[in-house]
């Protein structure tokens with residue numbers, strides 16, 4: 001007898017849970033796209049998105065998933081033949097690199113493995129060696145959603161500056177915006193990409209590119225940009241229609257309006273970041289307890305380098321897959337599949353890795369429900385694991401943010 005009834009719970013690193021309030025806002029007939037509320041709401045959404053990215057500069061919104069924003073970022077800044085340096089800390093940096101390469105960029109990968117953040121000293125050394133400033137841009141992710149490592153975005157900026165290098169600094173925050181602390185302007189990031197379906201709590205289908213003055217100057221140098229992805233008309237449209245190079249993503253705008261109100265007004269961005277940190281500590285505590293008696297292990301050993309939006313967990317071969325299937329079939333819980341962490345390998349994904357997404361619209365009953373269900377799955381399957389995971393998870397959750405910081409010292 002399966003227990004997979006009741007509300008389905010998606011505990012994966014995107015798409016994340018869509019709040020009822022967002023769904024309710026989207027549940028209406030097509031609005032007027034010529035005049036009235038939708039127009040005002042759109043400009044307000046664009047303005048508030050900049051508050052989430054912490055930038056005063058430009059934003060372009062695309063009817064596309066995160067890959068669309070990756071492509072938009074590249075075609076507006078990089079010409080075929082330009083050299084770009086991509087920092088790889090899992091899979092997502094490589095994905096962006098492959099896209100840039102297909103678009104004609106001369107891509108160099110700086111690989112930091114799959115269980116550590118990018119080392120700013122290596123970035124600095126590579127840029128110092130580039131005496132003629134051939135490298136046009138440095139691309140990185142903030143959170144690599146496959147490895148669950150978090151890169152230190154401010155430290156990489158300092159490394160670029162220490163090398164005295166003029167390269168554009170472009171950051172993928174698709175898995176981290178509105179989860180991890182992020183300060184585009186204060187940290188000196190020239191371009192940020194993100195999507196609607198992770199920390200922003202809205203279905204997949206819209207994505208955003210934020211660009212500062214240096215990114216805008218890079219666009220101005222290009223003779224031609226593909227008309228759909230060109231951000232120039234989207235930044236300063238003389239008519240509303242041009243904001244989207246066609247019909248507006250009406251219902252995404254309505255959903256974003258509510259999601260941004262929840263993030264910026266009802267909770268507050270700093271509180272959103274703190275909530276993610278607290279929930280993440282609860283996940284780590286549970287996994288550490290499981291690991292005491294079995295094969296479970298967090299992919300990122302040092303808590304300081306862990307994402308607070310997603311956690312990648314190693315198991316013995318095959319057990320991650322069995323656990324995911326049990327949770328799906330027996331309990332209506334979807335856990336994140338493991339993405340292969342060996343560069344370019346043909347290793348089947350997911351058999352010894354799984355991920356818990358803890359981003360977006362999430363609270364203790366949701367998270368503890370997922371952790372408890374996984375714990376029950378391990379027992380049901382007879383997978384060896386340490387005891388006390390739930391005790392550890394609730395103890396971590398009961399600690400205030402400051403007490404947890406002290407305990408970590």
Ligand SMILES: *Cc1c(COP(=O)(O)O)cnc(C)c1O
Pocket residue numbers: 014065066067068092141143144145172173174175195204
């Ligand atoms: C999810 C994700 C992407 C890809 O986004 P899609 O919407 O699936 O195209 C890219 N980068 C990171 C870091 C992500 O987490």
